[in-house]
Amino acid sequence: MFNFVVYLNSMCATFDFTEKQIQILLVAETLFADKGFEGTSIRTIAKEAKINIAMVSYYFGSKERLLESLIFYRTKDLKIEIENLLVEDLEPIAKINKLIALYINRINSNKGIFRILHFEMATQKKELNIKSFYDLRKSNLKSLEAIISEGQDKGVFRKDISIPLLTPTILGTFFHFYMNKEYFMDILQLPTEDSYNNYITVDLTKHIQQTIKALLIYES
Amino acid sequence: MFNFVVYLNSMCATFDFTEKQIQILLVAETLFADKGFEGTSIRTIAKEAKINIAMVSYYFGSKERLLESLIFYRTKDLKIEIENLLVEDLEPIAKINKLIALYINRINSNKGIFRILHFEMATQKKELNIKSFYDLRKSNLKSLEAIISEGQDKGVFRKDISIPLLTPTILGTFFHFYMNKEYFMDILQLPTEDSYNNYITVDLTKHIQQTIKALLIYES
């Protein structure tokens, strides 16, 4: 049994998960997103996934490593998606807009894992092996830098832009909106789930695009 | 004992907390901020505050109500601070800038509670009696609306601004930066705690002010 766990851990960077493992990951994802990592027990996961409680330890080694696996599983193909955008033949501002839309759409259709990341990153869990996620962020930052440089070379964007601060503005705005769902549904009078989601993909996306555009080309 | 708990709950909106209660609240604040609500046990709080574990239930009734009390204790005087800003004799853009600086400074010097709010609001805890906080936000939004309207009347600001989306941009940017401390200390090469805090009060504040300004006056 112990050997199997080691195998899983060393190989998960290259190999995929089995159907059974994915089933557990998906259940864990929604529960972690709803109740938080600490707030979700292995027994609840097991009951929801209709498996024995021992199976979680058996497949992933521990609860912490289950979370690691989940993060890896959900973020492994985001890097490629961003990099594909770079080579497209678009104006810099159009590229930025597409990047923003891609981010929001991506996060919005994977609400669970990003909520978890947002949460559990903040609580000190230094043992967490989320290097893959850390690398992903650096890579995404590099992609963003490339687009901005292109725009600066073409004379469209300002020269004095703090690129690392663009991500907090893009993602932060989205997350704050998303984390305070109830409040904004009330304030903006969005009675249904659908109207709320629609507001995100249309109005909020537009707002963020407009914000970044203003920041990139407006001369003070 | 039970009567005392009832008294506390019904009066906490008007009366202050005792020294002993505040001592417990302060300990709980740092622990909740560090390890999260679920991740912090009453025993840990008691040990840190050098009191008996029974005292938490004795003073606050339950762990949940301890959190409620903490949120109330920390947010009760923020409303006044914002409203004072409104009556100051400043240009609209200067008022906005001051509001942003006030927000960031306020949150930054009360890191704990805002981190907790950010966290625990998102996890479904509908039982939580945080109406006072909810009202605070609505009141703050009204203050922001007043400043924007003034600027619009003076012809300085655009007319087509989604005011409710300004808060996500201001607070979201800050929080995203603040919640990913380690990452940004690495990326921006801020080796010490001091340099990181200095970056927040100077550069990040300026970035957010610049963002909002661009959004308010830039014509696309």
Add this chain to the structure above:
DNA sequence: TGTTTAATTAAACAGTTGTTTAATTTTGTA
């Protein structure tokens, strides 16, 4: 087919959790 490996199970483990209890000490008041 028999044998080895993997998957699954119920039960137990050793802690921890929030809360309550009854007894005791401290404090305030008459």
Add this chain to the structure above:
DNA sequence: TACAAAATTAAACAACTGTTTAATTAAACA
């Protein structure tokens, strides 16, 4: 000083936590 109220304590409560165990069933392979 005597008495009542409040504060504090250690201990117990029952429920829950993540993880491990040994036994059993299912699958893979020769």
